[in-house]
Amino acid sequence: MQDPLAALPHGPEFRFVDAIETLDPGKSATASYLVRGDEGFLAGHFPGNPLMPGVILIEAIAQLGGVVAQSDPAIPPLENLLLxxxxxxxxxxxxxxxxxxxxxxxxxxxxxGMIQVSGEVSVGDRPLASAKIMLSGQESAS
Incomplete structure (x- = not known):
């Protein structure tokens, strides 16, 4: 897979994976995301004290999980993969x-078409979030 991030259906405004650091196709990955400060939701979460929403941290796990799942060389990518x-x-x-x-x-x-993923988010050695998520999509009819 040339660009693993191309597996994400999200537009750049709602992508919370900047770079894939490691990828074991179909099995696991690590990645990074810089909280830039210009994300639209930060203006209201919270005014004067912007904090990355916890649900967005979970979404970041789901996005990276989708990249991992769609990169398995032995399994065709699923269509319409969703959290x-x-x-x-x-x-x-x-x-x-x-x-x-x-x-x-x-x-x-x-x-x-169901995939269970576990994931976590941290900043340095400070854990921020963890979750088990389910992704679902349709197997292609080819």
Missing amino acids: TGVRGAKILGVAKPGETLTLKAEVEGRLG
Whole structure:
């Protein structure tokens, strides 16, 4: 896969993975995202004290999980891959503009068009979030 981030259907305004640091295709990855400070949602979360929303941290795990799942060389990419479930989510800390998030995602299992992923987000050695997520998509009819 030339550009693993091309597997994401998101536009740049809603992409929370800047760079893939490591990728074991179909199995796991690490990535980074710089909280720039100009993200539109930061103006209201919170005025004068911008903090990356916890749900966006979970979304970042889902996006990286999607990249991992779609990179498996033995399994064709799924169509319309979406985040369809979140379990055991924990928001443990906050990120502020100027901080670089480290994202980790690992595919724990697959069953047809369903993929379970575990992931975490940190800044340095400070954990910010963790979750198990479910991604679902359609197998191509080819």
